[in-house]
Amino acid sequence: AQRVTQPEKLLSVFKGAPVELKCNYSYSGSPELFWYVQYSRQRLQLLLRHISRESIKGFTADLNKGETSFHLKKPFAQEEDSAMYYCALRGEETSGSRLTFGEGTQLTVNP
């Protein structure tokens, strides 16, 4: 079974402050981890995936297999980062099919 946990439903920071959205997962094999973002009234968009090791909009995320975590970080939050963020996992045995999502974290960046 695969499970994704995002312990914070709500996270509020001030503009320019660092932000970290936590994600932990449970999976016995080698998962593929993603972060999706949903801005107000818009569709889910892929933000990051661990295999790409890229930085998008200043966000980075590192897969820590020892701690089974994939936390999303940004050193200086911006107001336009306010959105719902979902961590998602795809297991290797599902051959690229379903994503299992966490409960989501609503990030609010205050001016």
Place this chain on the structure above:
Amino acid sequence: AAGVIQSPRHLIKEKRETATLKCYPIPRHDTVYWYQQGPGQDPQFLISFYEKMQSDKGSIPDRFSAQQFSDYHSELNMSSLELGDSALYFCASSLRRRGAQGGGPSYEQYFGPGTRLTVT
């Protein structure tokens, strides 16, 4: 660039009625996924299709059925609707392709805007 299209965007039905949700994937995408997101909940996988065949099945009720057609669009048919079926239904599409230099396949899923179903 063309994105995933879902119709209708909003749908109101009464209990015990039926509903059909449609999804038009990004051109050349061969895989379609359906997710259900209840109020305040995370998206839950329902079912997926690859090349018109069911490829994976999640927590889809027996009252629901889905298929992918020859033009790759997909329809989710929902019968005997219940109040608990009220949710946002997302469709996503992807293209199965091998990664560069013989690497693993890439299945990035692109999501549609969703259909908001309200059952009264």
